[in-house]
Amino acid sequence: MKTNLLGDNLKYDLKSSLVVFLVALPLCLGIAVASGAPPMSGLIAGIIGGIVVGSLSGSNVSVSGPAAGLTVIVLDAISTLGTFELFLAAVVAAGIIQLILGFLKAGVLGYYFPNSVIKGMLTAIGLILILKQIPHALGWDKDQMGDMDFNQMDNQNTFSEIWYAIQYFSPGAIPIALIALGLIIFFERPKIKNHRILGLVPGALWAVISGILINQLYGIFMPEWKLEAEHLVMIPEVESIAGLGSLITFPDFGLVTTPDFWVIAVTIAIIASIETLLSLEAGDKMDPYKRISPPSRELVAQGTGNTISGLIGGLPLTAVIVRTTANVGSGAKTKLSAILHGVLLLVLVVGIANILNLIPLSCLAAVLFVVGYKLAKPSIFINEFQKGKNQFVPFVVTVVAILFTDLLTGIGIGIVVGIFFVIKTNYQKSVLVTELNGQYLVKLQKDVSFLNKAPLMRHLSEIPNGSTVILNGTKAKFIDHDINELLNDFIATSSDRDIKVEVEGFNYNIKETL
Template sequence: MNNLFGSNLKYDLKASLVVFLVALPLCLGIAVASGAPPMSGLIAGIVGGIVIGSLSGSNVSVSGPAAGLTVIVLDSINSMGSLPLFLGTLVVAGLIQVGLGIAKAGVIGYYFPHSVIKGMLTAIGLILILKQIPHALGYDVDLMGDQAFLQADDHNTFSEIYYAFKYSSFGAIPIVLIALGILIAFEKPKLKHHKIFGAVPGALWAVISGIVINSLYGIWKPEWQLGGEHLVSIPVLGNLGEIGDLLTFPDFSMIGESTFWVVALTIAIIGSLETLLSIDAADKLDPLKRISPPSKELFAQGVGNTVSGLIGGLPITAVIVRSSANIASGARTKMSAIFHGVLLMILVLSIPNILNMIPLSCLAAVLFVVGYKLAKPAIFVNIYRNGWDQFIPFIVTVVAILFTDLLVGIGIGMVFGLFFVMKTNFVRAVTLTEMNGNYLLKLQKDVSFLNKALLMKQLEKIPAGSKVIINAQKAQFIDHDIQEVLNDFIASCSDKKISITIEGFNYKLHEKV
């Protein structure tokens, strides 16, 4: 505990400020895109930070409302007929996740190929960059939390960029450029570790600059001043007594209907998969390479979703955008995630008028930097150097996520990833090496009937008069079809003057020398 509040405190506090600035517009945008009140997104962000952050076993992941569930939530609210009825399904979905955590179902997370996870991270980085270009240019028709390729207005990610250049707001451009300049400057150690300036993260300086510049527009260049949809928009309370009016409570009156359980199971399963993917990805980004317990994470997410549903919040998952911002900002422990939830709760209630002065264009600059760190050109080069069996699933995952959505893209990437895993294991199951006319045939791992053609091809390479060792010390299982191929080969060896030595078999081959 001393370690949490000792040497790590300054790092976690600075990181939590950055995550707060990233989470604020995403929580609002995802809520509106989901057909829910903006406060539902903020509630989910607060619960994700404080409740899940406290229970999670992850040191660096951050939870909140997930863009990947936006369409599902929108359709579910419509199919259930009201937000309170949907919240009832969310409470049950959370309890299902608690059960999955207790049942240790999180081990599923260990079976995602590395190349697919890297592809997911890179794709999200590219999506962040592409999606922020319109906001950087002051074209704020779409919400900041929307990560889908196709939009409700039949536009897509690339057509939105075209319209952004066509209908840009001139006042946004200086704001985003200055904010980017500040963020890049704060990447330099001299400024990042400065006693005065370094005490506050660069993202906060960037946001302050955006507020100041937009305020100065009102004095010197009123036609450039940004307002309305170009600014953060948080509900403003007249007094603290109105907090209860912002909460929505669940309705369980449809719990006996099949629709209720279909929605609850859908949210529980898809939310759990997105969580497992995100914490695996966050662990790969963690500079200390700590491993998060996946089943404990499912339990924490289940508790969080239950609480969120009880007070009017959206479904919550571990989310890679906030997690990567957290890691890139130097977070050391899960206190950063908890602090960001506390900041959301306190600042949204206490200073909404100030937060509503933040231009979306300066927040776009913050997300540009987060996106670049996830999708650096060096990442493509490094994966390419690892070979085609890594690069192809990686690039397929990147492209699939860019042109569909997170879960569909991951599914496509998994198909390619598993194909190359199976192909690699298939080839390595049977190996033949030669030295000075002596041959070593090794059967490794499990050798099934699928390897029959490969084995026969390798045996055909052995010329007459050779000496052959057939070694099966590493083979835990050898299919009957493989045994028959070996027996036929051994039976033919006397005619070819081939000498056979057999090692490591748990049964008797028809050895003939």
């Protein structure tokens, strides 16, 4: 594949950037409001995530911006520090900490997350997107679009919110959502998507245009169905780029010497780094060209982005999987798509905010429905099930845990379960004992650690007196000291049980007994 930014890839990246922009716009605003921060802070983080992080990142598909996973942390931090300005200073400090982590090559830790947990995270986010958009598609917009936790900011949960939406739906929202969804599905068809003319404009943009037009027609022919302010995108309007200055907030470093300040800064840096590394690896798995992104460089990019975002009034940002999925699904080829989505956020928010504020949230819900489905297709569950319980159980646990808690808690639970199954698998396969005509083969496979001591001891004690035993360690690259000591003890006492021992593939030293 060609990787030049201005060559054949431009048409794909430009098209993808439009879709990512439409996905990012309500999420940036929603996450800011759910975090107890000014709406503009979410847009600033989205702009910095696109232009700055996108330019510095080594990923071709990852998109950065304000993260739903940090919502509760941001809300609590603003409350603890007292003002939004003091919180911004902590974001700057968090960015500097990330820069240090990146220069120390700490990004390599991202390679140690279990694959089943990564896939579970992606699938869970897909299901959450679908469930969270149902109320918006029905015209029940009491909860912010960026609220991804099970227990919501409006004191409801994911399922009770759907129940309220069914009871108190807005009739005008449903046709808008259905028509928008139909347009997106139509333009996603391979023949249309790859058409020389019809494929130039993404279905998501047609969906948004249709939503605006239908709602305006409601005002003429069916005023009672027209969706008003709470059901529409709400962007702070400015008349020029110079006017952005009135919406920018600068940090206050007055608490930089206090413990609370640094606890919050370190927490943001660590959580944002973990979410970034998870999203980065997930993005690489979705990349059709299977390119590998340098994780430590990503931490440097994110650190730079967070430092700048905090300095000009933006929320903390991470690599985010929803926008990354939209980017990959829309056919992005290079990181130019992520950069252009940031440019679109900057230019269009300033230039046509009055038009963007006409977009119904129900048609944006249709866009996110499609993104969610791509992450949580039924075939994904089938494929994971076919891999066996050691992969399927951590996958399902991660999905359920994220669905009923929040992203970070769910991932933590999934990692614990995933590591348990990794240890269990190695525990079972590291020692193999077979018997043929009274001759026992004790085979040490792969690495053998102290975790295998108990079963090995049991196997050796069950070998009958008078047997012949072959201890084979040719495939074991590492044998723990405890295991060596156990085998030495067995060899030293084998004559007492009339057991003949043959040793292959490892050194032993029979200790003298007093």
